Amino acid sequence: MHALFASARNQVAIVLTRATNLATGVVVPLMLMSLLTLPRLHHLDPTTATAVFTGVLLASFWGASLWSGAGILRRERDMGTLAPSVTGRPSALTMLLGKTLGGVVFDIGLIVVTNVLFVLAAGIRLRIAHPFVFMLGVIVVVVCGVASSLMIGALLILSRYAFQLTTALGTPVMLLGGTIIPHDVLPPWAAAIGNVINLAWLQRFMVSTATTPDWSALLIALGLSAAYAAVGIVAVRVMLRWARKEGTLELA
Amino acid sequence: MPNAIELRGLTRRYAAKTEVVALDTVDLDIAEGGVIGVLGENGAGKTTLTKILATLLFPSEGSARVFGHDVVRDARAVRRVTTAVFGGDRGLYPMLSGGENLRYFGVLNGVHGRALRTRMPEVLEDFGLMDAADRRVETYSKGMRQRLHLCIGLLTRPRLLLLDEPTVGLDPNESARLREVIAGFPRQGTTVVLTSHNLLDIETLADRVVMLAHGRIAHDAGVDDFRRLGGVEAVVTVTTDGSAVLTDELKALGAASTPDGSRLNVPVARWSGEMLARLSHALAGQRIERLDVRTSTLDEAFAVASRTETDAP
Numbered sequence: 001m002h003a004l005f006a007s008a009r010n011q012v013a014i015v016l017t018r019a020t021n022l023a024t025g026v027v028v029p030l031m032l033m034s035l036l037t038l039p040r041l042h043h044l045d046p047t048t049a050t051a052v053f054t055g056v057l058l059a060s061f062w063g064a065s066l067w068s069g070a071g072i073l074r075r076e077r078d079m080g081t082l083a084p085s086v087t088g089r090p091s092a093l094t095m096l097l098g099k100t101l102g103g104v105v106f107d108i109g110l111i112v113v114t115n116v117l118f119v120l121a122a123g124i125r126l127r128i129a130h131p132f133v134f135m136l137g138v139i140v141v142v143v144c145g146v147a148s149s150l151m152i153g154a155l156l157i158l159s160r161y162a163f164q165l166t167t168a169l170g171t172p173v174m175l176l177g178g179t180i181i182p183h184d185v186l187p188p189w190a191a192a193i194g195n196v197i198n199l200a201w202l203q204r205f206m207v208s209t210a211t212t213p214d215w216s217a218l219l220i221a222l223g224l225s226a227a228y229a230a231v232g233i234v235a236v237r238v239m240l241r242w243a244r245k246e247g248t249l250e251l252a
Numbered sequence: 253m254p255n256a257i258e259l260r261g262l263t264r265r266y267a268a269k270t271e272v273v274a275l276d277t278v279d280l281d282i283a284e285g286g287v288i289g290v291l292g293e294n295g296a297g298k299t300t301l302t303k304i305l306a307t308l309l310f311p312s313e314g315s316a317r318v319f320g321h322d323v324v325r326d327a328r329a330v331r332r333v334t335t336a337v338f339g340g341d342r343g344l345y346p347m348l349s350g351g352e353n354l355r356y357f358g359v360l361n362g363v364h365g366r367a368l369r370t371r372m373p374e375v376l377e378d379f380g381l382m383d384a385a386d387r388r389v390e391t392y393s394k395g396m397r398q399r400l401h402l403c404i405g406l407l408t409r410p411r412l413l414l415l416d417e418p419t420v421g422l423d424p425n426e427s428a429r430l431r432e433v434i435a436g437f438p439r440q441g442t443t444v445v446l447t448s449h450n451l452l453d454i455e456t457l458a459d460r461v462v463m464l465a466h467g468r469i470a471h472d473a474g475v476d477d478f479r480r481l482g483g484v485e486a487v488v489t490v491t492t493d494g495s496a497v498l499t500d501e502l503k504a505l506g507a508a509s510t511p512d513g514s515r516l517n518v519p520v521a522r523w524s525g526e527m528l529a530r531l532s533h534a535l536a537g538q539r540i541e542r543l544d545v546r547t548s549t550l551d552e553a554f555a556v557a558s559r560t561e562t563d564a565p
Binding site for chain 1: 266267303306307308309310327328331332340342343344345346347348352355356357359360361362364365
């Protein structure tokens with residue numbers, strides 16, 4: 001636990017020094033909330049407002065975690081800190097999980113604060129019938145975010161085209177995940193792809209907290225995230241073994 | 253009790269256009285305790301050896317064991333008893349303060365809670381970084397970064413401490429202070445493997461010298477024996493009033509004089525009563541103004557040992 005907490009705190013300290021995180025955690029959600037609510041502010045019902053709130057939360061979070069959480073391994077390698085971080089006394093996975101958790105909690109916290117301040121400033125009413133279930137949903141978003149970031153980060157570090165792949169992944173996942181464009185307006189084939197994205201099921205669950213919680217959506221999101229985490233863990237192990245074999249662990 | 257380090261046929265190759273063999277079937281046993289200096293020219297395999305022992309790198313063939321734990325199969329057990337300090341500009345978070353770096357890497361090295369809070373100010377003080385602990389590392393000089401690396405490594409008292417070029421970037425006073433700190437480690441039960449180009453570090457600290465050349469062990473000896481590889485134990489310099497005469501007796505001792513006849517240099521292969529008598533007899537009649545005896549240095553031995561290895565087929 002010491003190691004998990006220390007690496008999470010270390011990652012938060014790092015992201016606090018990066019202006020990019022303010023852009024993804026403040027500017028993007030502000031922009032999306034403005035676009036999706038201000039033009040129809042006077043006839044925005046609380047249920048739709050809640051769907052927009054959670055959609056913007058998840059869409060912004062995806063963008064933020066893609067650049068911050070998923071880039072952790074790459075930046076650690078650039079700074080030469082990957083080798084000591086994964087060859088210390090705690091397990092490499094503990095350190096990477098801690099760092100990813102730190103990055104994800106920071107991002108989600110910043111986005112939630114931005115969204116809440118926007119809603120308060122604009123006088124938008126939300127409908128959250130089950131506040132505790134909604135809070136549970138936010139916690140699950142963090143857990144799923146850690147799983148997604150771990151998988152993407154570990155897979156991307158295995159590729160020399162990590163930056164290009166990161167850029168290419170961002171928008172399609174955001175669109176197919178149903179966070180900005182509702183799932184039911186997507187073509188069936190596109191919606192089917194969205195079904196393997198945990199973000200899509202999280203959005204369904206978060207929206208459902210306005211009325212009746214959709215627990216099956218939550219379970220599917222958690223199941224998909226567990227699969228992502230498993231892929232991420234295998235990828236981390238493959239990456240570390242490969243790097244120790246090839247002598248590239250401490251190289252930029 | 254197992255040795256601190258056991259290497260058996262340890263080989264490491266790097267894939268390149270032409271394959272590079274960094275370590276070539278190295279066998280070595282290092283008992284617990286003491287300071288072992290690893291010498292060698294650039295590319296001799298020193299850092300590769302340190303990286304394998306630090307579990308950063310797999311061997312291509314053979315095995316390496318640290319206190320009985322295999323570095324590949326039982327890497328976590330090796331890490332529990334080993335701390336490695338590689339130094340350099342990288343390996344730190346430049347955007348964080350020295351204190352934040354120390355706190356994070358301390359936990360990586362198994363120090364946390366009260367122990368970390370107690371040790372942090374001690375090591376920062378020891379290495380003169382207390383006043384800079386709250387400054388970002390990106391504002392640190394090269395020497396300060398090196399000292400921070402050492403602070404991180406020396407937070408713990410590991411059973412095996414691997415130090416790769418620890419005095420690079422340090423001024424002479426800092427180097428001397430570091431040598432004092434390292435010298436105390438064996439007394440606390442830590443085995444130190446010291447890789448350095450600064451032969452003063454090896455000369456001051458090491459009990460045993462392992463010299464690598466082309467990935468193989470070229471010499472493995474105590475420091476005094478290694479020093480004698482240069483062929484001389486000391487050089488006697490005789491300063492005269494300019495009338496030095498290179499007699500046959502002096503020539504037989506291998507002496508040489510400067511062209512102006514002001515100095516004679518007499519190499520001493522090994523001190524003994526007989527040698528002293530011969531020297532005394534050979535110098536009789538010279539108008540000696542001053543006589544200096546300089547013990548041969550490890551640099552001279554290293555130069556000779558390197559030349560021997562380079563010339564070898």
